Amino acid sequence: MARRALWRVGAAKDAVPRLAHLDQDRPLVLAAQRDPARFDALYRRYLARVYSYAYYELGDHHAAEDATEATFVAALTNLSQFQERARPADGDGASTFRVWLFQIARNEIAGERRRARRRPLEPIGEMIIADPLNVEDEAVRRDQAREAWRAVGRLPGERRQAMVLRFVDELSTAEIAGVLGRSEGAVRVLIHRALRSVARDLKGGERGNGERGRTS
């Protein structure tokens, strides 16, 4: 079933959505289907997004690279099977290529997790509670961001994935629904609950820190 890939904000009709770059996918996909060498443009466009998704999920640069590589190779070799299912009614910018690509990425990340469980190189607890911001301490010196990510990292699987896809990869709710195989309504509720949970978690953490600060 075709899904709306770009939610239009009714209140801000004049706003130019930052997600409007989707309309550039279609010609690139068609070109790559005709000539696989043209896939490079799609690869460059989505490399950071796919890699970020993998890194936030796996918490390890090498594992994220492996998942990213597998994702793009699978996408290229199966590109002839991809069919654009967005309809004109979905808007000029609608594209299902991103959804398709992130579905592949999600599968590859799940596979990478399974492989990591079979041959753990570090304590499993460390891997499950991955904290990418720890690795990037020098680049990201934001305690608040780290706390926020930790709170997101403590969310159960699908809620966490939905949050990363929404806030880091900036996918629309409809696109996330396509990636996770859920309805749009279910994804909206998932994200809403995740936000409330993270807000509660952070509030509790900050209160705890404040109390610890007072007692020390």
Added chain:
Amino acid sequence: MTVHRRDVGEIEALITDRYLDSLLAVQPVDDDRLLGAPGFTVSAAVREISRRLSADLPRFHPSFRFEERLALRLAEVAAAMRLSVAAGGEGQPVAIRRITPVAQDPLVVLDDAELDGRVPPRPILIGGAVAASALSLAGAWLAWRRRTSPMARAVRAAHAMRQSGT
């Protein structure tokens, strides 16, 4: 009309979603009335955490070494795919009609009446094998011609001399 508790949750989720859309479009809507669900608001806590996450969660980029290595691998995969397509690996078999006694001259257009009661010509299917063989031979010849190593030049010179009989 009463709004059920489940519906309330879904409406709250909907206006939160609209708020996030505006936030990610760098035009956050602060007036709840503009979110399209009168009587419902996005809580201050949800607004605050949404702003924090959208502003502070970074997008990571892999190393350029990895990027170029993967680009090279994808180019190799693409080249292999192009070759297999050129060799007919993914193409459709081509149907070639056999010339039958019905139409000795291929340019003669026959009426349907003339074809009635006659066995239609059987198509001959040719897969990728013939095309692949031709392509391989052409590729080998081209590779031999294009080689520029001193050894290849010497072999070509010897070959030319042998052919000219000197």
